Amino acid sequence: MLFNGVIAANVMKSWTVEAASMPDGSQVELAGWVWDVREVGKIRFIILKDREGSIQVTVKKGDAPQGVWDAAAGLVKEDVILVKGVVKASRIARSGVEVMPSELRVLNRSKPLPIDIWGNVAQTELDARLRYRTVDLKRPESLVIFKASSAAVRAIRESLYDRGFIEVFTPKIISTSTEGGADLFPVQYFDAVAYLAQSPQLYKEELTASLERVFEVGPAYRAEKHSTTYHLNEFISVDLEAAFMNYRDVMSILEDVIINVYSNALKVPGVTDMNREISVPKKPFAVVSYDDALDMLGRKGINVKWGDDIPKEGLEALTGEIGSPFFLVNFPTSLRAFYTMPIEGDPSRSESFDLVIDGVEIVSGATRIHDRKLLENALISRGLNPANFESHLAAYEWGMPPHAGWGLGFYRLLMVMLRRSNIREVVLFPRDRNRLTP
RNA sequence: GCCUCGGUCGUUCAGCCUGGUCUAGGAUGCGGGCCUGUCGAGCCCGAAACCCGGGUUCAAAUCCCGGCCGAGGCGCCA
Missing domain, CATH: 3.30.930.10 (Bira Bifunctional Protein; Domain 2)
Known part of the structure; x- marks a missing residue:
């Protein structure tokens, strides 16, 4: 189910960094890219990234809506997603907060990237980086x-x-x-x-x-x-x-x-x-x-x-x-x-x-x-x-x-x-x- | 334009010197599986590469020649 322009105009997204300082229980709407997905059995962690930073979106089976759980299952790095949910203070999550999603929409799919952007590989050559500059x-x-x-x-x-x-x-x-x-x-x-x-x-x-x-x-x-x-x-x-x-x-x-x-x-x-x-x-x-x-x-x-x-x-x-x-x-x-x-x-x-x-x-x-x-x-x-x-x-x-x-x-x-x-x-x-x- | 170094899975590092043991290894990414607190996640399985052309040799990723491409240095640069 892809996005269209009409919906895009209605998105009032917050930056991930803003969400990180919101009080426990706040409603947020975030949009950005999947930086990483870590699946641990019945919990799926999505690291949602935008220009200003990143935040963890935590999807628990049985806790999150089934549709959100299913959507989270198919996510790959750099998929473009929209997340609505509740900010929850967390002692476990890195930034101290995580988002418990009530809605998760995939706005666009990404193919595997041609170069490393995560710092997993020593140093990609400048020539390759410039060839895939975007x-x-x-x-x-x-x-x-x-x-x-x-x-x-x-x-x-x-x-x-x-x-x-x-x-x-x-x-x-x-x-x-x-x-x-x-x-x-x-x-x-x-x-x-x-x-x-x-x-x-x-x-x-x-x-x-x-x-x-x-x-x-x-x-x-x-x-x-x-x-x-x-x-x-x-x-x-x-x-x-x-x-x-x-x-x-x-x-x-x-x-x-x-x-x-x-x-x-x-x-x-x-x-x-x-x-x-x-x-x-x-x-x-x-x-x-x-x-x-x-x-x-x-x-x-x-x-x-x-x-x-x-x-x-x-x-x-x-x-x-x-x-x-x-x-x-x-x-x-x-x-x-x-x-x-x-x-x-x-x-x-x-x-x-x-x-x-x-x-x-x-x-x-x-x-x-x-x-x-x-x-x-x-x-x-x-x-x-x-x-x-x-x-x-x-x-x-x-x-x-x-x-x-x-x-x-x-x-x-x-x-x-x-x-x-x-x-x-x-x-x-x-x-x-x-x-x-x- | 000149000099030096280099070109191996998508990316990245090894193998080349000392040809055969390479059915080309590791990491990451990708696909599949397991796991209810991961955060460099972990474990298991899988797909994936020797720049091109010629030569030497019984045998070339490995040695030689040419080409193409790249990096660094120099030159050029109101």
Whole structure:
């Protein structure tokens, strides 16, 4: 006997965790999935699970209605059921309460699952887990990850709204490479070729001329054939840009954002099981200049030529030395994107920064150039043609304010915060070099 | 794109080095049976696998070659 939509609309179910704190004798209606059935002769125990937890439903032969007893007999793991019954305090049941059902309806049947979600098998390979991601997401650990993910975006939004930022949306289908460099995915756009945006960079800068303080949480696409545990071809970027601020100002905002993300994620039950050392970072974060970082690395035998990027090994060594998180500032101008503001009086260095957590680059930002002439020269010095950026450059002639901003790799932040060894774990349906489904 | 490692029941771990004793073992999941307080339930029974192709050999899960797939590292990465 299957369920239909009309009945579904009438379900006023409680979360299992709510039932656990109800007084003895309360009537409840619960809906969820069969996590386990333990049959002990004339008693059948059903562990009913929902997103928030689980509760034991106890069916005694002769005590429960015969129909409930019969229905309980056929249950298998992950069957979807609706239970009405009475909450009963119990010294035997784990949570202190159990539900004695007066009604038990099977809303849908489940086949045996293709992967283990109960923790009975050591560690299912990530590839298999992602292939059956909808099933994998039933694992309690997966639920914690995506609750933490939600708490994190929410913390970001609240922090930024509180500081006068406006949330915006910029196009993800664009006409040309915004900045040159990273490879873009071409898409057919009617009769033209368009590309998936690699970053909202130029749009958000243009918006500072009107909306002043903006941020966007959205996808970014890179057609790079990398295969690492911390790169994806589609990822969520948190981008911020603010008029009348410099890099130090937006670094300070970033500190608050990171602190709020950590403190809100910590409130999610289960997060500390994934990262036992997790703690809310304290302001101010350590700040190290690129030049000083090179010196520190040199003393450790890691030689980086001035003007070269600091390799992952170097970032890890610096984390060991400085702690985490820390800011790396004042990168060589040549190492950064064309819109990065050089330091006045020291133009080979720039008003730029990265935020590094546990050896991973999480955020990258800078004061931007707001003068058209300077910006054109910066393009030219990188071998880019200003003519290709004309519509962007034009904005700089109509009252472009001084501005600064940053871009934060949301999945990377989650990965380091939750101590996952692979970024794919914190992404519902990751897109990488060889993964386009599910 | 490069390097290293790997591919055995649905999942997961063993067997491979040292070819035969593998009719391929364990766990979990699945099916059946017993049990009125289980909660990692227990006990008994059952079904279920050597990535593909070629080679060496009397004999290949095991050794060799190629392919495909995966993991990790590197490179690339506004």
